[in-house]
Amino acid sequence: MRSSDAAQSAERLRYDGVLVQHFRESGLTGPRWDQFHRQLLGYGLAIVTKLVRSGAMFSRCGRHGRYLQQQAISPQEAEELASDAVFEGFIYFCDRGLLGKQWSVEHGQPLAEYFVNACVLAFPNVYRRWQTRMSGWRNVDLLDSFASLEQVVTEGTPEEAVVEQQAADAAFQALSEDSRKLLILHEQGYSHAEIAELTRLTPRAVEGRIRRARLAARQRSDEDR
Structure with missing residues (x-):
C-alpha cells in the first residue's frame, strides 16, 4: 500500500473511531446518528444487492465458513433478500459492533466494511428462511x-x-x-x-x-x- 493510501486509511479509521465513541455515548440517538444510519443503510443495501444478484454473496459467505446451496434468484427476490440481510445485519452491527464494542480502531477495519460484513453474516439465515418459504409456498x-x-x-x-x-x-x-x-x-x-x-x-x-x-x-x- 502506498504511503498516501495508508495515511488515508489511518485517517478514516481515526474518524470512524471518533464517530463510534460519540454514538456509544449518545446511546445511538440524536440527529447525527439518524443521518449516519440512513446513509449506512442506503450504502449497505446497494452493496449487498449487487453481491446477491451477482452470486458473489455465496462465495463471501463461504469465506466465513457459511456454505450455502446457490439457487436461481430473480432480481426482485435478490432485492428482497438483500433488504432483509441489511436489516438483520444492521441489528448485529448496532448490538455487537457498536454497543457490544466488538468494533474498534485497533482491528483496522473501516466502519462501512464492518457493516457490510455484518450483512454477509446475516445473509445465510435470511437465505435459508427464503428457501423454506419457497418450498412451503407450494401448499x-x-x-x-x-x-x-x-x-x-x-x-x-x-x-x-x-x-x-x-x-x-x-x-x-x-x-x-x-x-x-x-x-x-x-x-x-x-x-x-x-x-x-x-x-x-x-x-x-x-x-x-x-x-x-x-x-x-x-x-x-x-x-x-
Whole structure:
C-alpha cells in the first residue's frame, strides 16, 4: 500500500473511531446518528444487492465458513433478500459492533466494511428462511387474478373492463411468486404479524414487501393499459 493510501486509511479509521465513541455515548440517538444510519443503510443495501444478484454473496459467505446451496434468484427476490440481510445485519452491527464494542480502531477495519460484513453474516439465515418459504409456498393456491385483490372496478364499457382485467392479470403474474403469496395472505385477512409468523419474516419486512408488491403491480398494470 502506498504511503498516501495508508495515511488515508489511518485517517478514516481515526474518524470512524471518533464517530463510534460519540454514538456509544449518545446511546445511538440524536440527529447525527439518524443521518449516519440512513446513509449506512442506503450504502449497505446497494452493496449487498449487487453481491446477491451477482452470486458473489455465496462465495463471501463461504469465506466465513457459511456454505450455502446457490439457487436461481430473480432480481426482485435478490432485492428482497438483500433488504432483509441489511436489516438483520444492521441489528448485529448496532448490538455487537457498536454497543457490544466488538468494533474498534485497533482491528483496522473501516466502519462501512464492518457493516457490510455484518450483512454477509446475516445473509445465510435470511437465505435459508427464503428457501423454506419457497418450498412451503407450494401448499398455497394462487388466485387466478390480481383483480380480486386490488383492482378498482371501472365504470366504462365492457370492452374497457376487459382491458382492465387483462392488465390486472398481467400485473399480478409479473410479480414474483413470493410477492403474490404475500398479497394473497393479506387479502385473506391475515395481519402483518400473522403473515410474518407464517413466512418467517419480521412484521416490518412483511409490510415493506406488500407495499413494494402493490406498487410494482400498479406500475405494471398502468404500463399494460
